[in-house]
Amino acid sequence: MIRVARLMRVAGLRAAMGRRPLLSATEADVQPEPDVAARHRPVARDAAQQLGREEAWAWLWAWPARGPKGAGRCSRADGGQDSGSCCARYWGPGLRRRRGGLSPPRAAARCGLVMATEQRPFHLVVFGASGFTGQFVTEEVAREQIASEQSSRLPWAVAGRSKEKLQQVLEKAAQKLGRPSLSSEVGVIICDISNPASLDEMAKQAKLVLNCVGPYRFYGEPVVKACIENGTSCIDICGEPQFLELMHAKYHEKAAEKGVYIIGSSGFDSIPADLGVLYTRNQMNGTLTAVESFLTINTGPEGLCIHDGTWKSAIYGFGDKGSLRKLRSVSCLKPVPIVGTKLKRRWPVSYCRELNSYSIPFLGSDISVVKRTQRYLHENLEDSPVQYAAYVTVGGITSVIKLMFAGLFFLFFVKFSIGRQLLIKFPWLFSFGYFSKQGPTQKQMDETSFTMTFFGQGYSHGTCVEKNKPNIRICTQVKGPEAGYVATPIAMVQAAMTFLSDASDLPKGGGVFTPGAAFSRTKLIDRLNKHGIEFSVISSSEV
Known part of the structure; x- marks a missing residue:
């Protein structure tokens, strides 16, 4: 009777999770399907010795049903896939009995198995780990885990379409980090953006997904959903x-x-800008009302190179600007109030005296993200909103002329389908060597860095903002390594670590957030400072 009761509890849990039901718990001789028995007989033998025959088979049957080919299958980084030997390695000797079901040892999480409980085996999964940016994110997660104490390391996994490519990424990361292997520490999940069932299986196994698959306008929404x-x-x-x-x-x-928390733009786009504005606000001894940021990219003798994935995103974005305008027109959002003097926009080409350089407007996502953050902080936390404008320095007048011609050329081509196809097919030619299908070399990344300088203005405490001009100025900086494939993985991984460790400081209730909205009250800036993305105050004065 005790064994029958245990079987019924497992069956009830199975039904509650929407998985394949058990065989009748009242049958005297419970047997699994032949293929299950063949694959898991070694595990059943170990389990039967400890629990008895019926309960051992019930335990096996409580494993998740294997989905369609390629959909969320359990794999080990060292090549084992849904095999008895793989499972026996972690599950066989260490089964523990638990009220209401069975609890495997924690090592089972490293195998990538979805346990028949509500507990998720992985704290985070890097989706798109075999992509160009994903491989650097994977390396950064591994570096973070190696640097952590043994007791604080988190079970994690990589996910993508090809097990072989994912294994190669793990091998490459292990080699760069001086480790013999990462196979026993990292799970592997096989899933495809075109297979919703596989995305569901991946999501069910993790608390947090790091999505590195772009362009996001084509591949991002299925993951969010x-x-x-x-x-x-x-x-x-x-x-x-x-x-x-x-x-x-x-x-x-x-x-x-x-x-659930969906936090976008958590790489170089747009953590330095979004958190840089918040850092400037926090460092000002008064009320910050307006900020201008100037991005400077510093390169070595071999110059700058960016992978063409970013190039494609820019092509599709500029080619479909009408959709963004339409989206904003139907959103019916109230305008964020302007506090103090309105920030004047600079000319398309302007000279920044403080940096001794010409500048042009920065056409990335920073302005959109910062504005959304300021709206959230004003409407939900009643913070004073900050006006924001973003620029990128381009050097002398010769560079300005080159960029003007390149920009006009680009904007003309993206208007037409055949033009977009040519831009995508020949990125190196049409970007004058700045974008390529191969991406930057390691030496180019080592020699490249960025500096984002913020010039803020505001009012000292007690000053009437309606009747006076700003009387406080502040200059801050965010400095970091190469933006696309060094700083971006650092920012993303530290955002993930902050999310997992500072949950009580996140906005209450979940939602879709910008980095500034999600992490404004956390210690993310402190984490970034320790990992090479440095925030500092250059000057502050009252005028």
Whole structure:
């Protein structure tokens, strides 16, 4: 009777999770399907010795049903896939009996198995780990885990379409970090962006998904949808304003209902800008009302090179600007109030005396992201909103002329389908060597860095902002290594670590957030300072 009761509890848990039911718990001789028995007989033998025959088979049957080919299959980084030997390695000797079901040892999480409990085996999963940016994010997660104490390391996994490519990424990361192997420490999940069932299986196995698959306008929404439906939070490194604003419009309320956090633009786009404005505000001894940022890219003798994935995102974004305008026109959002003197916009080409350089408007996602952050902080936390403008320095007048011709050429081609096809097919030619299908070399990345300088203005405490001009000025900086493939993984991984460790400081209830909205009260800036993205005050004065 005790064994029958245990079987019934397992069956009830199975039904509650929406998985394949057990065989009748009242049958005297419970048997699994032949293929299950063949694959897991070694595990059943070990389990039977400890629990008895019926309960051992019930335990095996409580494992998740194997989905369609390629959909969320359990794999080990060292090549084992859904095999008895793999499972016996972690599950066989260490089974523990537990009220209401069975609890495997923690090592099972490293195998990538979805346990028949509500507990998720992985704290985070890097989706798109075999992509160009994803491989650097994977390396950064591994570096973070190696640097952590043994007791504080988190179980994690990589996910993508090809097990072989994922294994190669792990081998490369292990080699760069001086480790013999990462196979026993990292799970491997096989899933495909075109297979919603596989995305669901991936999301069910993690607390947090790091989505590195772009362009996000084509591949981002299925991941967001799968994460929300399965109660999993998600962080991405998207720099596409249309996608970011569309996800907020479509999924903010759904994510809030599920208590899920969808945090976009958590790479170089746009953590330095978004958190840089918040850092400037926090360092000012008064009320910050307006900020201008100037991005400077410093390169070595071999110059700058960016992978063509970013190039494609820019092409599709500029080619479809009308959709973004339409999205904003139907959003019906109230304008954020302007505090103090209105910030004057600079000319398309202007000279910055403080930096001794010409500058042009920065056309990335920073302005969109910072504005959304300021709206959230004003409407939900009653913070004084900050006006923001973003620019990028381009050096002398010769560089300005070259960029003007390149910009006009680019904007003309993106208007037409055949023009976009040519731009995508020949990135090196049409970008004058700045973008390529191969991406930067290691030496180029080592020699490249960025500096983002913020010039803020505001009012001292007690000054009437309606009747006076700003009387405080402040200059701050954010410095870091190469932006796309060194700083971006650092920012994304530290955002993930902050999310997992500072949960009590996140906005209450979940939703779709910018980095500034999500992490304004956390210690993310402190984490970034320790990992090479440094925030500092250059000067502050009262005028």
